[in-house]
Amino acid sequence: MTFEHLPDGLGIGVPAPRLTWTLPPGSRGQEAYELELDRAGRTHRPGRLTGPDQVLVPWPGDPLVSRERVGVRVRVWAPEDAEPSAWSEPAVVEAGLLEPADWQAVPVGADWDEDPQAMRRPARVRRDFRIERPVTRARLYVTAHGLYEVEINGRRVGDEILAPGWTVYPYRLRYRTHDVTAHLTTGANTIGAWLGDGWYRGKYGFDGGTRNIYGTDQSLIAQLEVTYDDGTTTVIATDGTWTAAPGPILTSGLYEGETFDARLHDPDWATPSGVVGTGEWPAVRTGTRDAGTLVAPMGPPVRCTEEITPATVTRTSDGRHLLDFGQNLVGRLRLTVDGPAGTTLTLRHAEVLQDDELATRPLREATSLDTLILSGRGPLTWEPRFTLHGFRYAEITGWPGELKAGTVSARVYHTDMRRTGWFECSDPMVNRLHENVVWSMRGNFVDLPTDCPQRDERLGWTGDIQVFAPTASFLYDCAGMLDSWLTDVGLEQLPDGTIPWYVPVIPGEPMWTPIHPGAAWGDVSVLTPWTLYRRFGDLGLLRRHYPMAKAWVDLVERLAGPTRLWDTGVQLGDWLDPAAPPDDPAAGRTDRYLVATAYFAHSARHLALTAAELGVKADAIRYGALAEEAAVAFRRRYTTPSGHMTSDSPTAYALALAFDLLTSQQRRPAGDRLAQLVVDDDARIATGFVGTPLICDALTDTGHLDVAYRLLTQTECPSWLYPVTMGATTIWERWDSMRPDGTLNPGGMTSFNHYALGAVADWMHRTIGGITATAPGYRDLLLRPRPGGGITWARTRHETPYGTASLAWEQTASGGLTVRAEIPDGCRATAELPGSPPVRLGPGTHILDTTELAAKAA
Numbered sequence: 001m002t003f004e005h006l007p008d009g010l011g012i013g014v015p016a017p018r019l020t021w022t023l024p025p026g027s028r029g030q031e032a033y034e035l036e037l038d039r040a041g042r043t044h045r046p047g048r049l050t051g052p053d054q055v056l057v058p059w060p061g062d063p064l065v066s067r068e069r070v071g072v073r074v075r076v077w078a079p080e081d082a083e084p085s086a087w088s089e090p091a092v093v094e095a096g097l098l099e100p101a102d103w104q105a106v107p108v109g110a111d112w113d114e115d116p117q118a119m120r121r122p123a124r125v126r127r128d129f130r131i132e133r134p135v136t137r138a139r140l141y142v143t144a145h146g147l148y149e150v151e152i153n154g155r156r157v158g159d160e161i162l163a164p165g166w167t168v169y170p171y172r173l174r175y176r177t178h179d180v181t182a183h184l185t186t187g188a189n190t191i192g193a194w195l196g197d198g199w200y201r202g203k204y205g206f207d208g209g210t211r212n213i214y215g216t217d218q219s220l221i222a223q224l225e226v227t228y229d230d231g232t233t234t235v236i237a238t239d240g241t242w243t244a245a246p247g248p249i250l251t252s253g254l255y256e257g258e259t260f261d262a263r264l265h266d267p268d269w270a271t272p273s274g275v276v277g278t279g280e281w282p283a284v285r286t287g288t289r290d291a292g293t294l295v296a297p298m299g300p301p302v303r304c305t306e307e308i309t310p311a312t313v314t315r316t317s318d319g320r321h322l323l324d325f326g327q328n329l330v331g332r333l334r335l336t337v338d339g340p341a342g343t344t345l346t347l348r349h350a351e352v353l354q355d356d357e358l359a360t361r362p363l364r365e366a367t368s369l370d371t372l373i374l375s376g377r378g379p380l381t382w383e384p385r386f387t388l389h390g391f392r393y394a395e396i397t398g399w400p401g402e403l404k405a406g407t408v409s410a411r412v413y414h415t416d417m418r419r420t421g422w423f424e425c426s427d428p429m430v431n432r433l434h435e436n437v438v439w440s441m442r443g444n445f446v447d448l449p450t451d452c453p454q455r456d457e458r459l460g461w462t463g464d465i466q467v468f469a470p471t472a473s474f475l476y477d478c479a480g481m482l483d484s485w486l487t488d489v490g491l492e493q494l495p496d497g498t499i500p501w502y503v504p505v506i507p508g509e510p511m512w513t514p515i516h517p518g519a520a521w522g523d524v525s526v527l528t529p530w531t532l533y534r535r536f537g538d539l540g541l542l543r544r545h546y547p548m549a550k551a552w553v554d555l556v557e558r559l560a561g562p563t564r565l566w567d568t569g570v571q572l573g574d575w576l577d578p579a580a581p582p583d584d585p586a587a588g589r590t591d592r593y594l595v596a597t598a599y600f601a602h603s604a605r606h607l608a609l610t611a612a613e614l615g616v617k618a619d620a621i622r623y624g625a626l627a628e629e630a631a632v633a634f635r636r637r638y639t640t641p642s643g644h645m646t647s648d649s650p651t652a653y654a655l656a657l658a659f660d661l662l663t664s665q666q667r668r669p670a671g672d673r674l675a676q677l678v679v680d681d682d683a684r685i686a687t688g689f690v691g692t693p694l695i696c697d698a699l700t701d702t703g704h705l706d707v708a709y710r711l712l713t714q715t716e717c718p719s720w721l722y723p724v725t726m727g728a729t730t731i732w733e734r735w736d737s738m739r740p741d742g743t744l745n746p747g748g749m750t751s752f753n754h755y756a757l758g759a760v761a762d763w764m765h766r767t768i769g770g771i772t773a774t775a776p777g778y779r780d781l782l783l784r785p786r787p788g789g790g791i792t793w794a795r796t797r798h799e800t801p802y803g804t805a806s807l808a809w810e811q812t813a814s815g816g817l818t819v820r821a822e823i824p825d826g827c828r829a830t831a832e833l834p835g836s837p838p839v840r841l842g843p844g845t846h847i848l849d850t851t852e853l854a855a856k857a858a
Helices: 428-444 462-475 479-492 524-536 539-544 546-563 592-614 617-638 650-658 664-680 695-701 705-713 755-768 850-857
Strands: 009-012 032-039 042-044 069-077 091-095 123-131 135-145 147-152 176-179 187-196 219-228 233-237 243-246 249-253 257-261 302-308 312-315 321-337 344-350 369-373 380-382 389-397 408-415 421-425 771-773 780-783 793-800 803-811 817-823 828-831 839-841 844-849
Touching: 009 176, 123 233, 135 147, 135 187, 147 219, 187 219, 187 249, 302 321, 321 344, 321 369, 321 428, 389 408, 408 428, 421 428, 421 755, 428 462, 428 705, 428 755, 462 479, 462 524, 462 755, 479 524, 479 539, 479 546, 524 539, 524 546, 524 592, 539 546, 539 592, 546 592, 546 617, 592 617, 592 650, 617 650, 650 664, 650 695, 664 695, 664 705, 695 705, 695 755, 705 755, 755 771, 755 793, 771 793, 771 803, 780 817, 817 828, 817 850, 839 844, 844 850
Parallel strands: 009 091, 257 369, 780 828
Antiparallel strands: 032 042, 032 069, 069 091, 123 187, 123 243, 135 176, 135 219, 147 187, 219 233, 249 257, 302 408, 312 321, 321 380, 321 389, 321 408, 344 369, 344 389, 421 793, 771 780, 793 803, 803 817, 817 844, 828 839
């Protein structure tokens, strides 16, 4: 059993958390269920409830109060069973601090003068305290202005990094709850925290960046609550009794990297035995924080999920070591090194090489430089704390002696979401493409969905995740993380309904600030909540974001006016169309107002669908009519009666077809023209951000599956597989981020880790893999593999909210297919296999053969 979209129930921030459970394989389904709550030894059973619900089931009892800990278990009745199953193992949910009045802590940080426009040396803060009775429970509720890592008695608390993450800090600052019972000891104890600038006050953003976006202080907000065996409680909260001192981190920045002087580090600084004089550790400066803005997490934190050793290490003639990790990743180096005091190691990072050297131009102003100064006190294992880099290659200068195997690794960091989707097929290059999509998602889902992890940007661009959300929600359980980020999108939405280009909003170039409404980017407010609802079955998520979605469509309706054509204002169009010049990625071959009007119709239609799901019938009727008006206006302005588009480009046809904006008479000629355009260009990509996620579906749905496969399997530039031929291990921002001759694209915006163009993986999962959700949460599935492109087998698996759904198919010698399908308990599926009649399937494992099915039907 799980609670909301969280990996565990500790420190939950809602008083009535919804419950989800999965049935064991072979359980024959659920006809009824009963829940049991254990509240401090008092058992509450609301009774047997009839129904198959097992995903995000409403809380069955009185709401939780702050700090309350409740054990929950469930038993179920299978159809026609008189007796229930055994009870599940108890799952425990514990409320965090649900009321502002629960907080006693105030922000505390260093009390010394600093230059707010310079890189400032981070502080550490600490406090000693005593425990005189046996402890039954201890909880640490903690957050910061900036970044933090806490130690108690010299032992690290938690394993997340870059906490508390990045939200719209004035309105939402996340705190996390830790069980620290085992950290405490009878007698003297010490709590201490490392502090870092992070997004709060570090330099961030492109065009030179901006410092102190949210404030100039660097402060910890922490509340340690200790409960003793007699039921009494002690609260150790950040206040004026804490002390602060400079730490051994000299400088730290998310872009710049980190400098650490081990000579200045006392390993016992956060222990009672630490040598800490009052003169060296003066009292902190206290600040203020509205406790009403402190919120519990809605998703998992950023953690190390993998550690990679170098594939090769090359020593240059001047003594540098060049490390190739074989995979473009997001993370940091960890070193174990020994040398004389004052020995300085310099670590540089880059995604690619040019002329056998690190290609740092794509980093722009993100220097990504880490420095370690050794203490001479013996071997040291070290990695930076408050920075993160995007790299495949690293260069180490100053390594003392021989760099031996096992002394350097790359630690991979991203939001620690649960993996839910897998795909592989008989084509190794297509498999590598899919793996590249997975790695780009991992590298860019770092607390929020970013656009690139390596340069001076790393922002939550709304258009990128709008097109990628269907792929993301298959590969990982990203519902909690994206729900949290969409909450910030709603907070940043302007009063007139405008959705920013990126969220959280920070100062940017004149093109991005002041904020203008833009199609495809602003539509994240409507389309991404809908996608998450369809994939995870969370109607509450859809309801929470409905006001944001409605305000956006209302704004576009006003901008379009009576004509229902959105043909004014700043538009990015089919961003990064390969025909666009390197210095003007919006100058594609598709009329940008065609794109805008198409999205207007598409979002209005999905807003109507959302309203219908929420039971808002008047809105469903109104926005359904608005969508049809916009579709009619689109056809009048941008299509001919024969089904051709005024912009004779693949993206124009893909939009019109995938968004269902054409009449039934126009669809076939439009699909034929799209296929012809692709074939005439030898199946090279001719689409950007907008057209790329749609074109394979548009071809497939109009009878041109063979052309879609030609497009997918093309290896010449531009194509999905061209980067694979160039050794790519992630998705590139531009189709030609690296030219065939090994030179880099000359544009100032060139990333080698950018997930948007990997949105084709959603088509791969549904068309090659054959798994499509036809009801929210995969309650009903369509199993419809459509082989082609020389692919002879494929295996696809998805962990739905109800359990595992999988499909494995293989071509037979006679040209048919053998299929193995697995349907989770609580779900149903329809198998539509080539040349065979539809077959309805229930839970369990099914083996199907198209030759046998066809013969049976005959």
